[in-house]
Amino acid sequence: MIDIKYLREKPEIFYSSSKARGFDTTTLDKFFDLDREWRENLKKINDLKHRKNQITASISEAMKNGGDIQALKEEVKGLNSNIDSLEERQKIIETEREVIVRTIPNLLHDSVPVCKGDENNVVVRHWGVASVFRDDVDEYLNSTGKTGQYTLLDWKPQSHVDLMQKLDLADLERAGRSAGSRFFYLKNRLVKLELALANYAVDFLSERGFNVVEPPYMLNYRAMAGATDMDTFKDTLYKIEGEDLYLISTSEHPIAAMYMDEIFEESSLPLRIAGLSPCFRKEAGAHGKDTKGIFRVHQFTKIEQFIFCHPDHSWDFLEEILGNAEAIFQSLKIPYRVVNVCSGELGNLAAKKFDIEAWFPAQGKFREVVSASNDTDYQARSLGIRFRTKDGNRFVHTLNSTAIATTRVMVAIMENFQANDGSGIKIPEALVPYTGFDFIPGN
């Protein structure tokens, strides 16, 4: 959540940031109304309590000296009923204010492009020589500022759905029956490929100073509410019936919550953590999009980068985690572009976000495979994660980025490295030590 004190101090900054995001600023008006009443109420309550404390002390005194205390007792009872009713009102105000404050998005970084839809996303750079079918050349060039390099294909690449069926790598129909749409049974060498990707990402990040963590796959409300926002709750989280537990939608959340209410020594920052977990997502509102295959699914495995750091360095670390993700895709030889995501498309937590979009030759477009965000102190404040300084405790900054979301990367590999006769899929060289094979053949 945002800093209430700062909101009181500099309301205009929050109004302009909210406007750029397309966030309804009447919410901010409501906050200030409630906050004013809250402070007035607090003053009254504290004055009454002060009086009560004085009387209580004089009762104590009177009892020692054998004075009369009946009248004093009556006065305290009167004060108590006043205090009770004011505190009841105060609780209501606090709850309402809390609900509102939690919806107020993080302040945008200056470099975030302002927009409504995703049209103003800024392409920062692109990498690789893409395989582009002749009909998709315009799309590819327009998506790379006309400077993207490519190999022209005169044959239409097959979709990953067709490839998986042809090569017996997944069973989607049976998954539909036993679990529902957007689920899958992975099979054979695709399972090995997934394990290889997970292993590869874990090794890659370990070598770059990350501690590897496999987190709980469920969180209680308090941890989840601290690590996420209401949009995530509404649209993506699965709840366990009858328990205070939610299935995680990314290991970002359990890892952020891992240090809930803790205080780091400054010397222990930055703390780099690589999270490995399945991710469960409702994908509400995604009807009609990517209904086939494993591109958009309710359950997938992801290796995530997470960093707790000193506030002065978080923008450097955003470059670091984005760089790590890029290095992974370069090592896999998957062409991609980096996008600076515009204000209207940002989540509430992120002050700035870069997406990496890989080129998918069968779909003929760039699509999101990585999201790298700096949440500044927003998530840390909700979770109470601080570090010690000689001038008191300050909130850390938190950052997160995908390293590898296995399903999407497997789709990218299938689409980019399929043999032109549909006979199989080549495995990127960097993965071969992990898979133990360099090709997925047909039967």
Add this chain to the structure above:
RNA sequence: GCGGGGAUGGCCCAGCGGUACGGCGGCAGCCUGCUAAGCUGUUUCUCGAAUGAGAGCGAGGGUUCGAAUCCCUCUCCCCGCGCCA
């Protein structure tokens, strides 16, 4: 799941109906040539421009003029027992 013991400031710990003791660490200052030691003060949150006031003893209720302390419910941790891949 059953029994027993716990949860107090950054950390350790006392208090067990009269408003949170002491230590360690941190910070500021004093003091010796430096360091160590020693001495003094300070150390959480909220409101307030400020003198200041309020809150805070795992969480939530209750009894009382007054609750860290007594009562009830819950959470988590430790030690046994049970169950278990």
